[in-house]
Amino acid sequence: MAPDCRQNCGCYQIDCASPYPTGPNDKDGAHPVTLNLTYFLSHPIQYQSPLLRRLALEDDLSFRVVYEHDFSTRTYFDQGFQSEVRWDIPLREGYRSDLLADVSVNEVLRECDAVWFHGWQSKLFRRILKDASRRRKLTLMRGENWFGAMPDGYGVMRLARRTYHKSIFRYCSAFLTIGKKNREYYLDHGVSQARLFDMPYAVDNQTFLQRASNTMIAEVRQSLDVTPEQKMILYAGKLQRRKNPHHLLEALKTISHNAATPAVLVFAGDGEMRRELEVEAAASPWIKFVGFKNQTEMPTYYAAADVFVLPAEREPWGLAINEAMASGTAVVASDQCGAAYDLITPETGRMTEAGNMDALAGAISEILPRSKEMGTAAQAHVKLWDFEADVRGILSALEVLV
Known part of the structure; x- marks a missing residue:
């Protein structure tokens, strides 16, 4: 991924005048790297918001979230609970976030270096994933799939599902694995070890x-x-x-x-x-x-x-x-x-x-x-299955792939 910086110091600023052309992977350079990471997520989720606040504290990461919907920030009817729910913790505080309807996807992709998705259920997000890949952005995928919960099935169904997943996975630079079974799932689908980075499913x-x-x-x-x-x-x-x-x-x-x-x-x-x-x-x-x-x-x-x-x-x-x-x-x-x-x-x-x-x-x-x-x-x-392990995982993926 080539930086915009004319001095090639890795800061991604067009008007940079740094005398240190160290390149984006050089941690010893006097001009630090700042990567722009955009996370595309369906809606604010009570489990994830504390992690997003933690990621926003990283000095070498310019982090934002783009939500497809924001219904969960208000009182809404939850189908699973079969009742009205209003979460009693802040879901969009402590980090930058926007609604998809309020931004230009083209502008978001132009500004960012890497994009991150949670799952591939959204047709719109699948289109954005493909667009980001074609623009040579880093594309990170984190999903919850494993064979105990989402089996491929047999015969024609198995072939169809694996073909469908392959058509999505080809656009992903790397996968953020949430646990053992999730990692096994990707390996079984032909994803190489080099594209897998552990980002354990954690809570606060x-x-x-x-x-x-x-x-x-x-x-x-x-x-x-x-x-x-x-x-x-x-x-x-x-x-x-x-x-x-x-x-x-x-x-x-x-x-x-x-x-x-x-x-x-x-x-x-x-x-x-x-x-x-x-x-x-x-x-x-x-x-x-x-x-x-x-x-x-x-x-x-x-x-x-x-x-x-x-x-x-x-x-x-x-x-x-x-x-x-x-x-x-x-x-x-x-x-x-x-x-x-x-x-x-x-x-x-x-x-x-x-x-x-x-x-x-x-x-x-x-x-x-x-x-x-x-x-x-x-x-x-x-205790060690925590947000700090998550931060290490995603930063490791970005560091290796840049």
């Missing part, structure tokens, strides 16, 4: 580590009628059939039957299955539904729990696993959650076969007596 660990005080934890447990000697099992997220929250009801029957003191199962979330679950759980005093809980509320619920459970099928990642572990809570997740392969170890939790309710009950029962010890290990394990 410090927020979940610091936000819940002992007093707040005690208040939540008391509000749920969880006694000091009882164990609390937490499911947090959308109550969708694909995520199998109903499997926890069956698992709880086995767990409670074998325990001297019944465990309390808490559902924090909303969705299509809520009414069905409430009817099925009506006779049990140990099953609680607290509805949707916002970002500033969730750290206390995670920290109040002894184990967090995500028995989902076809789950691309499962960032709730990160959140629970950062809060010091052990985890049980199915083998169809992408995060399980990177974050769950014998010391931090258990991974079970999706749909196997006996295995699910057994894993929870095994963890509950050791929940404090395993929660501490979980928090230590996820």
